[in-house]
Amino acid sequence: EDQVTQSPEALRLQEGESSSLNCSYTVSGLRGLFWYRQDPGKGPEFLFTLYSAGEEKEKERLKATLTKKESFLHITAPKPEDSATYLCAVQVRSNDYKLSFGAGTTVTVRA
Amino acid sequence: DAGVIQSPRHEVTEMGQEVTLRCKPISGHDYLFWYRQTMMRGLELLIYFNNNVPIDDSGMPEDRFSAKMPNASFSTLKIQPSEPRDSAVYFCASSYSGLQAFFGQGTRLTVV
Numbered sequence: 001e002d003q004v005t006q007s008p009e010a011l012r013l014q015e016g017e018s019s020s021l022n023c024s025y026t027v028s029g030l031r032g033l034f035w036y037r038q039d040p041g042k043g044p045e046f047l048f049t050l051y052s053a054g055e056e057k058e059k060e061r062l063k064a065t066l067t068k069k070e071s072f073l074h075i076t077a078p079k080p081e082d083s084a085t086y087l088c089a090v091q092v093r094s095n096d097y098k099l100s101f102g103a104g105t106t107v108t109v110r111a
Numbered sequence: 112d113a114g115v116i117q118s119p120r121h122e123v124t125e126m127g128q129e130v131t132l133r134c135k136p137i138s139g140h141d142y143l144f145w146y147r148q149t150m151m152r153g154l155e156l157l158i159y160f161n162n163n164v165p166i167d168d169s170g171m172p173e174d175r176f177s178a179k180m181p182n183a184s185f186s187t188l189k190i191q192p193s194e195p196r197d198s199a200v201y202f203c204a205s206s207y208s209g210l211q212a213f214f215g216q217g218t219r220l221t222v223v
Contacts, residue, residue, distance in 0.1 A: 034211060043115075043202050043214030044154070087154070097142055097209030098167060101154040 002027040006088050006102035013109045016077050021105045023088030024070040031091040033071050034099060035064050038085045047073075047086075078109045115215035117203050123221045129191040132218045135184055136205030144212060145178055145188050146202040154202070160186065161209075193222045 003026045013019055025033065032051050036044035048057040050066035057064045061082060063074040073086055085106045089099040116135040124130050136143050144159040158168040163180045171178070175194070180186040190197055200219050204212040 036214075041216075043204075043217050046211045046213060049211055089154075091209075096166065097161075097206070098144065098156045098159055099212060100156070103153045 002090065002092055002100055004088060004090055004100055004102040006086075006105050008105060009103070010106045011108070013075070013078050013107065015079055015109055015111050018074070018076045018078070020075070021073040021086055021107070022070060023073070023102055025088075025090050026069075027090055027092045027100075029093035031093045033066055034089045034091070035062075035071070035073055036087040036089065038087055038104070044087055075107070078107070080109045080111050083107055083109045115203055115205055115213055117201075117215035117218050119218060120216060121219045121221075123223065124193055126194055126222055127192045128222075129189065130193045130197075130220060130222075132188040132201050132203075132220070134186045134188070134203030134215060136186070136203070137213055138184070140205035140207050140213075141183075142206045142209055142212070143180060143186050144204040144206075145186070146204065146214075148200045148202060148217070157188070190220075193220075195222045198222050 005024045007022045032049050034049050035047040037047055038044045048064040053068045055066050061076045065072045085104045087104045088102040118133045141162050145157040146154050148154045157170045158178045160180045178188045198221050200217045202214050202217045204214040206212040
């Protein structure tokens, strides 16, 4: 069975304190790995798609990387506005285009 | 584009009543997804459509749930009869060619 596991469940950071979130996956064949950001009371907001091991994507203070077993979302010098829940999801070749989500990591950045 | 539009934003209903959630996808998108989010189970796919045709409904919890997509710009998710355990946030999302999905703001359903 396809599994997506995110860690840690929660992360509290001081403003400027860089850190990384992990998304490990066990799937029969990866079509793509997606990162989303979700703010309270809102729908998930797309951040990145990664398709192959070694691929990296960057957006402002966020950088996503992918290996054959896991993905990392690095937050560099975070600001309070980076506080959110970050969700990882996979598309599996055999399952067509649906997304299977992890439970998420809730990041809180204190000023 | 205004993004994916869902209505209502909040719905409170009594057990046994019929509930209909509505979604307008982004114009030009050919995939539409219905997800449910709870604290216990996270985000779960219920059903998805490609070009208005249901492709995978294996996530629909039981026969009380049904979804339709009569045209490219409208979809509904219906629960009849509703039960307290259906309380959750329901999201609609759309994508072009199965690429990144864009989510609506969700409908928070409370069944009392």
